[in-house]
Amino acid sequence: MLDRDTTPELPPGTALAWGATPPPRRGPKPAHTVAQIVAAAVELADADGLANASLPNIAHEVGVTTNALYRYVSSKEELTVLLADAGWGPPPAGLASSGDWRSDVRRWTRAVVERLLSRTWLLDLPMRGDPVTPHRLAWTELLLRACALAGVGEEHLPGCVTMVSGFAHATAVRLATPATPAETAAVRDHLAPHLDRAGSVRLAALVAGGRYPATAEDHDAFFAAGLEPVLAGVAGVAGRE
Amino acid sequence: MLDRDTTPELPPGTALAWGATPPPRRGPKPAHTVAQIVAAAVELADADGLANASLPNIAHEVGVTTNALYRYVSSKEELTVLLADAGWGPPPAGLASSGDWRSDVRRWTRAVVERLLSRTWLLDLPMRGDPVTPHRLAWTELLLRACALAGVGEEHLPGCVTMVSGFAHATAVRLATPATPAETAAVRDHLAPHLDRAGSVRLAALVAGGRYPATAEDHDAFFAAGLEPVLAGVAGVAGRE
């Protein structure tokens, strides 16, 4: 039972994520650090998915007993928060503003999708509330700047952030499980009669047109086409301030 | 090991979700149905979150042994797919088109957010790929119609759907854990110095202005403000066909 929580009002893990280090205390010095533990967890998740980042596995990787981890982290939930922030990591250096807000938003969204697709276990992490950890906030800050550069006013900034990041997340979710051609065909054949019967004319048209679900090939096309309404949305609230 | 899978190419649970019933077979008739099991799971999740919908709990609720469930469902994953579709349920009847596409999109988005906030365990379900279950597709069909009514062309329909539903999902995620005033204040006080030090001027301004994170009071304002760029985005790709 970890008792070093200096600010119990904060969501779990928040203080630790910002590098809060309690003042030196009495007993023997810790043989490891929270950063080491989180790094091990990231490695395990990268290797074999989120379920692989279990406390026993992490402990084995670090070289301690499962229980020793509870000296560094008060619960699995807290470690999950740290894992999420570490999994996102800092935004790529190339995301600095180019002066063209459309390019900024486009590159930001692409970077998010790429990160989520290269670390699909980030999609499995339970997320609630607003991001309050350093890396995730760094990503948000960049998006905020891009929107502000476009001329979006204060009252529409949160909305634009929610729209753009929501689109990025939804795109990653859709592309995260690349369907094999056989699967796609099976789904199509299975769905078509049901859709007709249910009167889902729009869906039926998309399925018949092969646009739904998107196959792995047209990742880029899907992304680019989806980005257009997003950019139009930002521009829409930016113009009429 | 359930062997009744008629179309193994389909994602797990898909066939069952559409009510696939294998032809009558030899042994004793099942004492229960998949629908009963899923209903019990929904009830448990509604009562105490997704973790409460465990196989032992579901089995207890239904009145059988844990293992008997494996005669109806081949794995927990498959049951999770069914649980997701049942949790969404059919879209409310009031979502039929009003003739005004803006109203349609607005009401659709609001309905999604409301459903997600009244069943926050839907946010905990692992989601990948495109929805292929009946209720979720019914929701999508309605959104597609609203976008088509706005004049969005075929090539932009998937993008608009992704944008709008992504926004709805992201909004629900942000509002799902209502922060107490004390928590909000604690986060604010804790974050402010870090943001200044990191040069996150935009975030610092939002935090200082009290707009970030949103408190429980301004759910509606947050939602309404966020919806504006979304509607502008749909309008943006609808006009220039």
Place this chain on the structure above:
DNA sequence: CCAGATCAGTGTAAGACTCTCACAGTTTAC
């Protein structure tokens, strides 16, 4: 038409996991 082989539904039991807590031993700082 009836007997019996065949398979499905169920219960009991057990395996390999998970996260968490309690206790004793050891090490460090006050």
Place this chain on the structure above:
DNA sequence: GTAAACTGTGAGAGTCTTACACTGATCTGG
């Protein structure tokens, strides 16, 4: 030297899943 903290051992209450025996209903062969 005392008090506190790190670590290991042990254990408990869960999770999902598989294997095996038993009962019961259907289909097949005579």
